[in-house]
Amino acid sequence: MRVWSRTLSGRLCRVSSSFSENMTEEDNQSLHNENNRVRTLRDHMNPIRTIALSCIVFPPDASHFNFKLCIIQLLLSFHGLDLENPYLHLKEFEEVCNTYNDSNCSMNTIRLKLVSFSLKDKAKTWLQNLRPGSIRAWDEMQQ
Numbered sequence: 001m002r003v004w005s006r007t008l009s010g011r012l013c014r015v016s017s018s019f020s021e022n023m024t025e026e027d028n029q030s031l032h033n034e035n036n037r038v039r040t041l042r043d044h045m046n047p048i049r050t051i052a053l054s055c056i057v058f059p060p061d062a063s064h065f066n067f068k069l070c071i072i073q074l075l076l077s078f079h080g081l082d083l084e085n086p087y088l089h090l091k092e093f094e095e096v097c098n099t100y101n102d103s104n105c106s107m108n109t110i111r112l113k114l115v116s117f118s119l120k121d122k123a124k125t126w127l128q129n130l131r132p133g134s135i136r137a138w139d140e141m142q143q
Contacts, residue, residue, distance in 0.1 A: 005038065008116045014039045053132035056112055056141075064104035065113050071100045072117050080122030090142060093118055 003015045015038065074096050078089040097111050112135070118125055135141050 007038060007040065011040050011042070013040045039074055055127060055130035055132055055134050057133050057136045058112060059106065059109050059136075061105040062109045064112060065109060067113075068100070071096070071114065074099075075114060075118040077116055078123050079120045080124075080126060089118070093133070096143065101105045108138045112141065117143060 005015050005122050006056065007013055076096070078084060078086065078088065078093075079104050080086075093115065094111070097114060100110060102110060116124070116127060
């Protein structure tokens with residue numbers, strides 16, 4: 001005999017008959033628990049997304065950083081192409097960051113927060129593939 005049960009999200013899933021006959025009330029409650037719920041076919045087709053850890057570790061004052069969209073628009077883009085000079089990009093990036101003054105956090109924090117917005121394509125991929133937690137200060141980012 002086929003036995004169907006509803007998940008917390010309201011989806012129907014099939015439970016084996018021998019499993020349902022031997023189930024106590026406590027087991028039935030654990031079946032509907034969010035952590036131990038029966039996974040449907042849709043759940044198996046859509047894997048759980050995990051968060052990739054950032055290579056940049058922000059200083060404690062980073063939570064006080066006030067983002068202004070106009071500063072992001074001023075940043076020049078670096079794509080990581082052979083014809084682009086990374087040292088020139090860093091110099092121009094620092095010039096733009098120096099125009100932004102935030103009394104709540106240091107210039108180190110401002111630069112670390114904004115650098116990912118200036119990188120595109122291959123350069124952004126490079127940054128995302130660095131070892132998590134490997135950059136703690138602007139000097140390390142420059143190296």
